[in-house]
Amino acid sequence: xxKMYSNxxxxxxxxxxxxxxxxxxxxxxxxxxxxxxxxxxxxxxEKTFIGLANYKELFTSDAIGFLKALRNSLLLAVLSVFLQxxxxxxxxxxxxxxxxxxxxxxxxxxxxxxxxxxxxxxLWLKIYNPNYGILNVFLKAIGLEKWTHIWLxxxxxxxxxxxxxxxxxxxxxxxxxxxxxxxxxxPELREAAMLDxxxxxxxxxxxxxxxxxxxxxxxVIFAVTGSLKSFDLIYVLTNGGPLHATEVxxxxxxxxxxxxxxxxMGSTIAVMLILxxxxxxxxxxxxxxxxx
Amino acid sequence: xxxxxxxxxxxIYVGLILWALVNLFPIYWMFTFSLKNNAEIFGxxxxxxxxxxxxxxxxxxxxxxxxxxxxxxxxIVAAATIAITLAVALMGTFALTRxxxxxxxxxxxxxxxxLTIPIHASIVPVYVTLSRLHMLNTRWALIIPYAAFSLSMAxxxxxxxxxxxxxxxxxxxxxxxxxxxxxxxxIIVPLMKPAVATVAIYTFLQCWNELMxxxxxxxxxxxxxxxxxxxxxxxxxxxDWGPIGAALVLATFPTLLVxxxxxxxxxxxxxxxxxxx
Numbered sequence: 001x002x003k004m005y006s007n008x009x010x011x012x013x014x015x016x017x018x019x020x021x022x023x024x025x026x027x028x029x030x031x032x033x034x035x036x037x038x039x040x041x042x043x044x045x046e047k048t049f050i051g052l053a054n055y056k057e058l059f060t061s062d063a064i065g066f067l068k069a070l071r072n073s074l075l076l077a078v079l080s081v082f083l084q085x086x087x088x089x090x091x092x093x094x095x096x097x098x099x100x101x102x103x104x105x106x107x108x109x110x111x112x113x114x115x116x117x118x119x120x121x122x123l124w125l126k127i128y129n130p131n132y133g134i135l136n137v138f139l140k141a142i143g144l145e146k147w148t149h150i151w152l153x154x155x156x157x158x159x160x161x162x163x164x165x166x167x168x169x170x171x172x173x174x175x176x177x178x179x180x181x182x183x184x185x186x187p188e189l190r191e192a193a194m195l196d197x198x199x200x201x202x203x204x205x206x207x208x209x210x211x212x213x214x215x216x217x218x219x220v221i222f223a224v225t226g227s228l229k230s231f232d233l234i235y236v237l238t239n240g241g242p243l244h245a246t247e248v249x250x251x252x253x254x255x256x257x258x259x260x261x262x263x264x265m266g267s268t269i270a271v272m273l274i275l276x277x278x279x280x281x282x283x284x285x286x287x288x289x290x291x292x
Numbered sequence: 293x294x295x296x297x298x299x300x301x302x303x304i305y306v307g308l309i310l311w312a313l314v315n316l317f318p319i320y321w322m323f324t325f326s327l328k329n330n331a332e333i334f335g336x337x338x339x340x341x342x343x344x345x346x347x348x349x350x351x352x353x354x355x356x357x358x359x360x361x362x363x364x365x366x367x368i369v370a371a372a373t374i375a376i377t378l379a380v381a382l383m384g385t386f387a388l389t390r391x392x393x394x395x396x397x398x399x400x401x402x403x404x405x406x407l408t409i410p411i412h413a414s415i416v417p418v419y420v421t422l423s424r425l426h427m428l429n430t431r432w433a434l435i436i437p438y439a440a441f442s443l444s445m446a447x448x449x450x451x452x453x454x455x456x457x458x459x460x461x462x463x464x465x466x467x468x469x470x471x472x473x474x475x476x477x478x479i480i481v482p483l484m485k486p487a488v489a490t491v492a493i494y495t496f497l498q499c500w501n502e503l504m505x506x507x508x509x510x511x512x513x514x515x516x517x518x519x520x521x522x523x524x525x526x527x528x529x530x531x532d533w534g535p536i537g538a539a540l541v542l543a544t545f546p547t548l549l550v551x552x553x554x555x556x557x558x559x560x561x562x563x564x565x566x567x568x569x
Contacts, residue, residue: 001462001463001466002392004466004471004472005390005391005392005462005472006391006392006393007472008393010391010472011387011391011393013383014383014384014386014387014391014476015383015384015387015388015399017379017380017383017384018380018381018383018384018387018403018443018447019384019399021380021436021439021440021443022403022406022440022443022444024440025414025418025436025437025440025441026405026406026409026413026414026440026441027405028417029413029414029416029417029418030409030413030414032416032417033413033414033416033417036416036417043420091308091311094304094307094308095308099304099308101308105308105312106559107551107555107559108312108315108316109311109312109315110555110559111315111316111319111548111551112315112318113562114497114547114548114551114558115319115501115544115547115548116500116501116503116518116519116522116543116544116547117501117503117519118501118503118518118519118520118522118523118543119322119522119540119543119544120318122522122523122526122536122540123318123321123322123540124318125526126325126533126536127318131334132333132334132335132533134321134338134339137335137338168314172315173562176559176562176563177562177563177566177567180563180567215567218566218567222566225408225410229410229412231503231504232503232504235503235507236503236523250412250504253412253415254504254508257415257416257419257508258508263416263420266415266416267416270412270413270415270416273410273412274409274410274412274413277408277410278408281408
């Protein structure tokens with residue numbers, strides 16, 4: 001059998017489709033994007049090599065507003081780490097200690113993750129609708145008419161209004177990961193601490209949290225890189241408007257590519273996104289290691 | 293002491309139930325307004341059950357709103373993506389776990405890179421290539437990229453399951469005169485059913501909900517998938533919310549149905565993808 005299993009032709013036939021698909025769609029395009037980012041190119045005509053000019057323009061031009069878009073997505077990342085994750089962690093810790101209805105709550109909290117972002121976006125468009133949306137109707141009903149806003153149309157409220165559904169949708173995702181971690185804590189550890197008279201809070205603080213630290217790290221990385229990459233909900237709710245108030249790097253990238261036909265600049269944004277995601281993932285991992 | 297314990301318990305449940313309502317309410321609201329007329333949605337009956345169940349919203353969404361077409365497109369794209377992902381991943385995993393060659397460990401790590409590569413990386417090059425090959429506005433323009441982006445996760449899941457299958461089975465089959473293909477198709481693949489289910493569900497969810505590729509690679513309305521179709525329909529029915537609600541329900545119920553029956557399996561697939569990645 002070993003002879004049959006070492007046959008080079010068999011190996012090639014079995015691995016080739018996966019390798020081809022993976023390299024053609026995921027690996028080669030990274031190189032191609034990096035290559036395009038050095039050119040001024042409309043996607044169809046001649047490419048003109050311009051070196052790092054796209055990068056320079058990206059970081060200095062107010063007309064493009066990349067830094068502002070980046071600031072928005074970093075703000076989302078901060079909110080995600082300091083609001084969304086603690087909530088997810090609290091839910092995971094609560095559900096992780098064999099509470100009645102554990103399965104039910106877990107399944108309900110995870111549900112928004114599975115629903116299409118477009119559907120969620122359309123629902124929130126209706127919730128925020130200035131005339132008929134539930135939010136304004138509710139505020140009027142309780143006599144707070146002056147608190148009503150054109151939530152997605154005013155510069156001051158738009159960013160907050162797109163962040164809320166974004167944060168809400170993925171609480172369940174982080175909760176599920178952390179819950180899996182909490183469940184993997186050996187029951188003996190927990191019981192031993194309880195016998196020594198530790199309270200629930202102390203068990204969480206000294207037993208569970210240190211145990212699930214690797215999963216917390218993964219959650220933080222996903223929260224930050226997910227925020228940097230965020231696109232779907234913002235595209236549906238505001239597409240970066242009003243007056244670029246809710247622009248993020250991904251919406252900017254799509255704008256460059258398909259509205260302004262600037263393929264070189266669009267690729268530059270894509271490359272920056274990949275680099276930033278990679279850099280933040282490394283940074284967060286290092287921060288978690290440094291703490292030990 | 294016991295009293296304060298009890299009141300914390302109550303407080304915890306109040307919190308859990310409130311958060312459950314925050315998660316369920318938008319879905320409940322979607323189902324109810326999909327069956328209402330504008331008068332009810334806009335004031336007469338904002339959050340109650342519909343007084344008159346207006347099924348005509350659904351016929352509007354399906355006929356004038358073309359939801360039937362979009363739905364069918366999504367089914368075709370999802371089914372083809374799942375089939376290709378599974379075929380390619382099962383073969384690849386067989387080579388990575390069973391066959392004997394030097395570089396397979398390295399190559400396995402290489403495939404795992406795919407768990408972290410964002411789709412942004414491929415948008416421009418894939419778009420340019422598809423347009424040169426005249427493949428924009430074909431179903432392949434979605435099926436191939438979706439399969440590629442599901443591949444890493446599929447190989448990860450399949451590797452776990454395939455390593456569990458005892459190698460004695462291969463030996464025995466070999467002695468009985470099976471070829472490599474015989475072992476793969478008659479022994480390994482039939483034993484991979486649980487992995488196949490996990491991969492199929494995960495891949496289904498990824499491509500059913502995907503927006504960015506679907507929006508850019510397809511502009512012909514007869515080939516649109518649901519996420520883009522729902523966007524188009526809501527632009528068309530700006531003042532009539534009932535049909536929009538119906539479209540949202542049509543786009544969501546397959547996912548919810550799968551979730552109701554397979555919630556545990558779905559949750560496991562998400563955990564596997566995150567924690568090993």
